[in-house]
Amino acid sequence: MLPGEESMLGAGDIHLWQVDLADERWDSGQVVLHPQERHGMDIERRRARTALRLILGHYLEYAPQHLMLIRDELGKPHLADKPLHFSLAHSNSCALIGLSRVSLGVDLEREDESLNCSRLFDWVCHARERFSLEALPLALHRAFYYRLWVAKEAYCKAIGLGLRKPMTSFWVRHFGRGRYDIVDPGEQGGYRLRYLPSLPGWTAACCSRLVAPRLNCYWATPSAQNNVLKLSA
Known part of the structure; x- marks a missing residue:
């Protein structure tokens, strides 16, 4: 069921949509x-963008083909003249779309068991995070890498810099009971992080300035009605 008026996006809400990009029905949209x-x-990418437009059109009650998706001076995509923020991530056959009234970033990654992550820590790991890494058994390094990666990419998207922001210049801080924030000496603070429930073999995160966002999660599926592709959940 699609979110109705009683559950539409409020000021403290983040709505998260997971999309199966292997579903060929998206192509008809x-x-x-x-x-x-x-x-x-x-x-x-076309299927992910189709799902994004259908979702945005639903929330804004606007024809999805007429939405103007533009990029700001830093290259971050956003809606022109619409009071809704979004973030899109996709990996392999899955996409994640986040919606909020404030700037946010989402990321998800398909975990690759053959990945040699040891050579990547110099690129993604802040010096403070090295202490946590070195305390872990080798068997947990890959999971640690993916949690760092999705957290940091979600933050970089939220501030609009994407991968232009060096991931070693800031760190993820855990302050208890599943609560995390971003410590970045180069930026104004206040960004909180949430790791998200995901399918086995995937890691996902969401980042925004909301201190305690209300998260609502949906599956986006295409539904053909009268030869027109509609969104269903």
């Missing part, structure tokens, strides 16, 4: 895409 979206992306 590509009419909602702009030409450069249809021709400048691979099939999974």
Whole structure:
């Protein structure tokens, strides 16, 4: 069931939509895409963008094909003249879309068991996080890497810098009972982090300035009605 008026996005809410990009039914909705979206992306990105437009159109009660998705001076995508923030991430055959009234970032990653993460820690791990890493058994290093990666990429998206922000310049701080924030000497603080429930083999996180956001999670699936692709949940 799609969120109705009683559960639509409030000031302290974050709504999270998971999308199965292996579902070929998304392809029949590509009419909602702009030409450069249809021709400048691979099939999974087109399906993710189709789902994003349908979801945004539902919340704004606006035709998804007429939404103007633009980028700011830092390259962060946003809606032109619409009071709704979004973040889109996709990995392999799954996408995650976050919606809020404040700036946010989401990320998810499919865990690769063959990944040699030891060579990547120099790129992603702050000096303070090295102490936590070195205290872990080797068998847990891969999970630690993915949790760091999704947390940091979600934060970089929230502040609009993406991967231009060096991940070693800030750190993820755990302050008890599943609560995390971002400590970044180079930016104004106040960003909180939530790790998200996800499918086995996936890691996901969401970052925003909301101290205690109300999270609502949905599965986005396509539904053809009268030869028009609709969103269902």
